[in-house]
Amino acid sequence: MSLPTQARVVIIGGGIVGCSVAYHLAKLGWTDTVLLERKKLTSGTTWHAAGLVRSSLYTQNLTKLAKYTVDLYTTLEQETGQATGFVQPGSLSIATNAERWEELRRGASMLHGFDVIAEEIGPKEVQQKWPLLNVDDVIGAIWYPKDGKCNPADTTMALARGARMKGVKIFEDTNVTRVIVENGVAVGVETDQGVIRAEKVVNCAGMWARAVGEEIGVNIPLQACEHFYIVTEAMEGMTADLPVLRDMDACAYYKEDAGKLLLGAFEPQAKPWAVNGIPADFCFDELPEDFEHFAPILEGAMHRVPSLEKIGIRKFFNGPESFTADQRYCLGEAPEVKNFFVAAGFNSIGIQSGGGAGMALAHWITEGEPPFDLWDVDIRRFMPHQSRKSFLVPRVSEALGLLYAMHWPYRQFETSREVRLTPFYDRWKELGACFGEVAGWERPNWYAPKGVEPVYQYSYQKQNWFDYCAAECRNTRENVSLFDLSTFSKFLLTGPDAEKELQRISTADVSQTGRAAYTQWLNKRGGIEADLTVTKLDAARFMITTAAATATRDLHYLKSNMTPGARVQIEDITTQFGTLGVMGPNSRNLLQRLTDADLSNEGFPFGAARRIVIGSAEALAVRISYVGELGWELYLSADYARGVLDAVLAAGADLGVKPAGMHAMDALRLEKGYRHWGHDIGTDDTPVEAGLAFICSFKKDFTGRDVVEKQKAAGTPTKRLVQFKLTDPDVLLYHNEPIYLDGRITGFVTSANYGHTIGAAIGMGYVTHPGGVTPELVASGKFEIEVAGKRVPAAASLKPFHDPTSARMKV
Template sequence: MSLPDSAEVVVVGGGIIGCSTAYHLAKMGVEVVLLERAKLTSGSTFHAAGLVGQLRSSANITQLLGYSVELYDRLEEETGLATGWKRNGGLRLACNDERWTEVKRQATTAHSFGLEMELLTAKEAQDLWPLMDVSDVVGAAFLPTDGQANPSDITAALAKGARMAGALIVEDCAVQSVDIENGVVTGVVSDKGRIACPKVVACCGQWTRAFAATVGVNVPLVSMEHQYMVTERIEGVTPNLPTLRDPDRLTYWKEEVGGLVMGGYEPNPKPWAVKGIPEGFHFSLLDSDFDHFEQIMELALGRVPAMETAGIKTLTNGPESFTPDGNFILGEAPEQPGFFVGAGFNAFGIASGGGAGMALAEWVAKKEPPFDLWPVDIRRFGRPHFDTDWIRTRTVEAYGKHYTMAWPSEEHDSGRPCRRSPLYATLKARGAVFGEKLGWERPNWYGPDGARDEYTYGRPNWFAHVGAEHAACRDGVVLIDQSSFAKFALKGPDAVAALGWIAANDVSGPPGSLTYTQMLNDHGGIEADLTCARMALDEYYIVTGTGFATRDFDWIAKGIPQGMNAQLVDVTSGWAVLSLMGPKARDILQAATRADVSNDAFPFGTAQTIGIAGAPVRALRVSYVGELGWELHIPTEYAQSVYDALHAAGDVTDAGYRAIETLRLEKGYRAWGSDIGPDHTPLEAGLGWAARKSTDYRGKAAVEAQRATGVTKMLATFTADPKVILLGRETIYRDGVRVGYLSSGGFGHTVGKAIGMGYVRHAEGVTRDWVLGGTYELEVATKRVPCEVTLSPLYDPQNVRVKS
């Protein structure tokens, strides 16, 4: 088959993700060509197990997987090809009290996201799955809309649907290179010729990392061996048997031709192709490793005794791509415009295939995803993820945790420490218990020697310690190492004009002014939430969250209008940050510097360079905890000296990130990635005051239109009995009707209550009076508890400490 001279989009890879992306692009009228080096499904799709589950911890990823189900429902009729798809439902077992709590919280999450999920007794679960022994089962959850598919058949149907819509699919066509000219994708070169194109989509499974690297794009995934067993026919196995997940026994099950498919996620997984994937590896499997699978088999026999006498057809060992955090990877590469990625599906590519292909196609065609996809966005990764050994180390841990308990606030242990503040050793000696984000070690809380996190769905062991840090911030002063903040310098003669277009708030103040702002998309959604300090007429110092370093840099850099002279540089490593917060912060700071830090000389929302212990410190008067305070940005080499000087200046308490969370919830400060994001506008989030009405900026038209028409959702704060544990995703009921779910949850040690934030939704419109006029309940682990609602901060240091 000859290749066309050009196309709008070239998709590389003919597995389920590539075929789904091509299908959806073609349906949108995009001229798309898919190139597959061998045959369709010959990578890892052909040996996938084919379970389709929907529920994830993110509403939008759950929605994505829900779209897969909707697509698979109609695909066979549309294309005339059998897909093996059936909605036979999915069971998830719980065999101890902690797991049962987790399952009940998952059921509440399902209700929050609009999914039907039923809680069953052990006997009711056995009625649906008669072959299993339920003597150790505490309870089960059943999702009736889950199901299973034949991976090769459903991919073939997607490919046919793509062709029917006008896509060209070429097999036995190996892509050799991607042409880049002046930073722009111009074409794809294959062994059958060149296709000129402005956009390339890499859906190459476990080959994606190496392929993307040829154009300087980093895709953090590695190959892992994954095994499952297929049995001969077993008496009692019927075609309508639900899929079964038994996380306490690390196993999953589905029916296949009267027998069973059984696989699992062993705690000691085996990486594959450490030195690279062998040439010509397609439609290929690895040697079955019965010894390694024995641990899974032993656990399975306890659940399904019939396995002891069942005939074994095959033990399939197929390598698949896994990622360091267990989520797949979608989006336009920040390193290379026009190069898109859909890969790293962690053995749930069939469940994700329909939705991921839809989302990626929209991203390619419309230059933005259909909704917020931050949990799977390629820009969630950063500097540690360039090292394949680090990725592999972390991915081994993530694979091994696939079916372990998903504890609240759980941290990874592998690949640590990686990135360290210059104060790491000092803080560790003072009792810091560290967490990790984007490779950075960050103090979560402080405890006695040897203290470490002990995970639970109840009150954790750090609760009282965090409470003490919280109280110290409210009544005295705390010092928090926030060196992991991402920091950028924007400089150039057009810096003010460029940032003025990207930022919603007014950043045109004089040098020394400090502005909290959102950055919006064309729909008014919040793409970034950060602080900008104007350091000079032509220079800004921009500070954002640790985890958003890659994403926010990409958004700002791409947002600089064409022709403007402004350069963005990541300066994160050059600056350590100490946040000095609390009503006594000024006393400590004044004792450590000769600069005048009185309110008149150093008002809120300003930045100055002051001297402390010989260091030129960028002091930003800003607070995320609701108290007087400064972020002290210190050239890295001075960090220890400044830290020592601040402690020497008075009674200062070291505090960590978990205290920040409790403090910000009381003050009602929003967190990007949970409370605010691309699906939320400033008006919906209660941040309309930060969206200027004067000059133009990106997203202004959408914001002003919403000002005129009103909103259909509004972010509110909820409080409940202190015994209630809120974690986020609990369902909100207003006057008995489900109206939303919590975006974040925690505890307020000053107000002495459980606190949650979440959007209250009403299609006919939401006003302040409507929100405050209802009677509210929260569903927590399937139980409803009464709560109070407010649109004001619970804590105000200038006024009343606790608002009822």
């Protein structure tokens, strides 16, 4: 079969993910697809994967993909005639200390909300399911009966056969030397066998994917690391029905392998491999043994499975797998190059994710959008610096080990820090800030008082900063607090057509000069693609302010949705400014001491945006607040920002001015019922369902208007975002906990924190009810939230728990 010169889709890479994308494209009727593999199918990472297949992951939509994979592997052999080795003996995760047991139980509760079976069992039942196990120190375990395992190479071959059966062409020993890009659009590939023009190009090149993207300016932050396992000699009692076992406190997983034991590791400090490039002849290769590196894992395994001491090791395996900057894989259309799609960086869950990721990307390619919200793995979440070796190599060394480390609430990466600093960074550090990292930015999360080290002490209970955050919240509600908002992304849209374009894209009316409008950008289904503010500076200049984490995504959405030929220019101006949030009832008095501008409610009403002189600097002052109090955001030229901060601190000493961190901001916004994109609202949620229809201006047309208008006209929605407050003040919520209405699961918590003004844990979550989520239902229903296996009564409300009329913000 000769290489074609034209195809609808070209896929680079013949591992399980590339073959899955080809298979699913063919099922959707896109049979004019060509898959190119540089050596042989599975020869990179797939062939040596452990083959573990879980039916769940850490979010609802990734769990949908995991469940899809299980269902696919269940029927794939029958469909294609190719054996896959897929069986479902279940899996066990054991806990040997109270902290891990809390984590596992919370995780099991989360999965109940995702309709996944996850059962608590005791040490006796653990040993019944795994007779070779030493359970003397086991507190308990979670049993996942639907989990399984497969033969990775055979499963890949089954997907390849299924694709071929529908007409897909697969070429081995065909090396892609270049992706062809014309005018910012991928239009084909150049190979050592010839050129193929294509409508779409898909990068499924595994640990080569970063290099493939780098050649055309696409950011794919993944790096290969060494991954170890051993296979013993045949072992008595090692039967095929044994569940997969995870002992995460010992960094180990166990599975039966043809009567032998396979013991694998996710050690705390990983070993990056081939940081200067992968050898050109790499194919089914193994890396050198490193017994010293693996010895602590083996020692722990001998404690867990004592008979290991008497069994020989048949094989010590070391092979490379790719890991990303944040432990989640990369999926979707690259924002830098149109029609160039990526599915790579699977962090050792490529077999488990292969079916679902292939299905999702095939849908994305054919329909122009994913089948549901996949922001967790969307490639547009990354920043350019995350692909650079100086950042990526240390980060993946840490990230691999974190897969089995404690998944603490608020856990921060320790490597590759202080990459991006705001103009206020040094002053916050002097004032006791404990920093967290988002999109490379260092942001104060909380402040330690004098004499206290600003370092996290992690726990599932109230962490060491709990009381300090409470004080920051109180000060914001009673006096005045300063928030560093510099990390918020800011784009400048200019040109004769700027207003027309933004009016069409935005739900709110953004046409008033000198006003900041809170708005959403929607898709054609009415789903919320972005949540932001648009400030009209003058007739042809608009500033768009959005979250740090969504900078790449929102900029890509904006550019992609401009009318072809529109007379506009888009500029990222984030780093030009230091942005200081001055929030609290004393904010007006404080700022008035530093400016001659009229800051009265009449002279500077809520939502107004004006240039003022503050101290020795000029600032764009915007009267808006994400914490539910009177306040201003001050946009300051970066060179003047630090001086203004010092002036504000000095001028407000008698007014109680103090800095406050992101944890306090999150708690305060939840008390006020403010939504957070990526948690409370996303592409599968409409403004009506999210309680944000009041922002939509139906006097103009905007993307998704017809859907929102129909929902609004239909009356009470059957899905609605509701706020919750636990009745027990000592129980904490973190998000993803199931919500019960009258004894039945009706949703899960989308975001949560402790409401220090309220005196209890609070959160939001969507409630679904076939008769509509009416105020009467919310008021009279019996609501409970499941936390670590226990249901906790909760009060529910459609209105914010703090200042429901927004009177405090608008005085």
